[in-house]
Amino acid sequence: MKEKPDFIPFTKPDIGRKEEKAVIEVLRSGWLTTGKKTEQFESEFAEFTGTKYSLALNSATAGLHLALEAIGVKRGDRVITTPYTFASTGEVIRYLGADPLFADIEEDTGNIDPGLLLKTLAQLSKNEVKKVKAVIPVHFAGLPCAMERIVEIAENYNLIIIEDSAHAFPVKLGRGKYRDNFAGTVGTAGVYSFYATKPITTGEGGMLVTKDRSIAERIRIMRLHGIDRDVFHRYNSPKSLWKYDIVAPGFKYNMTDIAAAIGLVQLQKAFKLLEKRRAVAKKYIGALSRYDFIDIPRFRTDHAWHLFVIRINADKLSINRDEFIGHLREAGVGISVHFIPLHIMTYYRKKYGYRAEDFPASYKKYAASISIPIYPGLTDDEVGRITDTIIRIGKQFHKRTVS
Ligand SMILES: Cc1ncc(COP(=O)(O)O)c(C=O)c1O
Structure with missing residues (x-):
């Protein structure tokens, strides 16, 4: 009988003794959820990426959702992105009742094609343009998008940039005006994923970075039920501040200290x-x-x-x-295959009537691609x-x- 060859898994996290030790330390500390370790992870991540605010979350999906919520995307609005992405990028737009507006990719890189981004916007009427609130460039596979051109277009059309940097860490743009910027730090906000397959991992997790104080403040509240004060500081304050207020119907998107402890070790390497x-x-x-x-x-x-x-x-x-x-x-x-484009998925086909050929570069790339x-x-x-x-x-x- 022919012997089966050893299987080489598609993905494997790099987890060592230091991560194990860091987790055990948290498990024995008496505090498991969002607390000191998460705060430390946020401040080290902000320093690492050179951004003002870093907010630790339980996923990048949460980060994209919170970013769109914080900039005021609402029902009837539109957000531009490519169909060549994971479920998250499209669904967060729908969470808020807004609609995605897809622009196709450069077939070679998988990133949004700035020429097609411009063309998609140029085809809209004045009233339609007003509804487009944001653009989400996805740094596909970890290669930063053409941010200089995207910023230019976004400025002309009054769009806020939220970078889907789920794949792109820790990488600088390396060229042009933003050469010293990490991918994810050029736009108004950027989101990284620490899902188990990602460049650094916390099992599940994400980080949102922004220079904008009001966005950071909104997200700080909305990531934990819209409560005006986090649990760690309520329970651990000498004054025992048991009282809290709810200022908006928020979400449950916080990171645990167990995850943050892993993240701190991963960030160092x-x-x-x-x-x-x-x-x-x-x-x-x-x-x-x-x-x-x-x-x-x-x-x-x-x-x-x-x-x-x-x-x-x-x-x-x-x-x-x-x-x-x-x-x-x-x-x-x-x-694996990255990605089955969103526009050929049942939900998007049924809701928006897309056909495979509507975004030919995405479809063609998908039909030929294998991730090794x-x-x-x-x-x-x-x-x-x-x-x-x-x-x-x-x-x-x-x-x-x-x-
Ligand atoms: C492009 C892209 N954006 C967002 C996400 C969502 O990341 P998370 O699993 O941390 O929510 C992923 C996950 O694979 C992704 O590939």
Whole structure:
């Protein structure tokens, strides 16, 4: 019987002794939820990213929701983003009764195409333009969007920028006016994800950064039920301030100290983890760049390398993307697909009548893409096995023989 090869998971968090110790310390401290560790994580994160306010949350989804709420997005408004994103970016717009307005991506990068952003806005009537309150650029896979152009367009159309930086940490733009800015710190607010697969993780978690005091204050209240004072300071104040007031119907979006303790350790090694993902990307590019049956991203340092997305060249192969995935899985390689665009999802199709071809670059990229493993713990042997497997499948199913 043929032995099954060891499975290489698509993703694996980099969790070590320090995270274990930090969690145990919190578990023994007598205080598990939002408290001192969360405050420390917020202040270290603000310092790290050079932003004024950092607000720790239980997810990036919460951050996007709170940001839109804080800038006053309401029923009937519209928010521009791309369909090439995760569920969160679209659903938070709907939470507030607003509607997404999609602009397509650059097929190569997966990021919003500034030309198409402008075109989408230019097509609207004056009254329609007034309804568009914000733009959410998604830094796909960890590559920062063309922020200089996006800022210019946003200023012309009076749009607030909320950056979906779920994938993009810790990476600076590296070029142009915002070269020294971290992705996520250019717009009015930026949101990072600490979900288990993300560049740094707290299991589940997120951080919102902003320079805007009124937005920070609104979010501080809305992340915890719209209560004017957080529980930690109520319970732990010498005056025992048991009284509180509710100033708005808020949400339950706070981070626990258990998560923050992990986050503090992860933040300290964020650049080290990036270096390791970068090294994997370099190896992939070195091994795969000479084959015409796939397109791969080019190496760049202004990239968080959260994902490594290869695109299958259907013209060169006798199998399609899904079949290619089947062969990879059979060889024990974990994969994922980023993203199935929102506009082909049932909810968005039914609600807005979208067809796949409405956003051709998103659809085309989706139809060709496979995300292959990229994480700090991926060994040289595993990288070799993955690239060998891709090359073997590509050669086996090439329309002509590849030497
Ligand atoms: C582009 C994008 N935005 C937002 C999110 C949401 O992050 P979270 O799971 O922390 O809510 C994700 C999660 O995968 C994502 O990929």
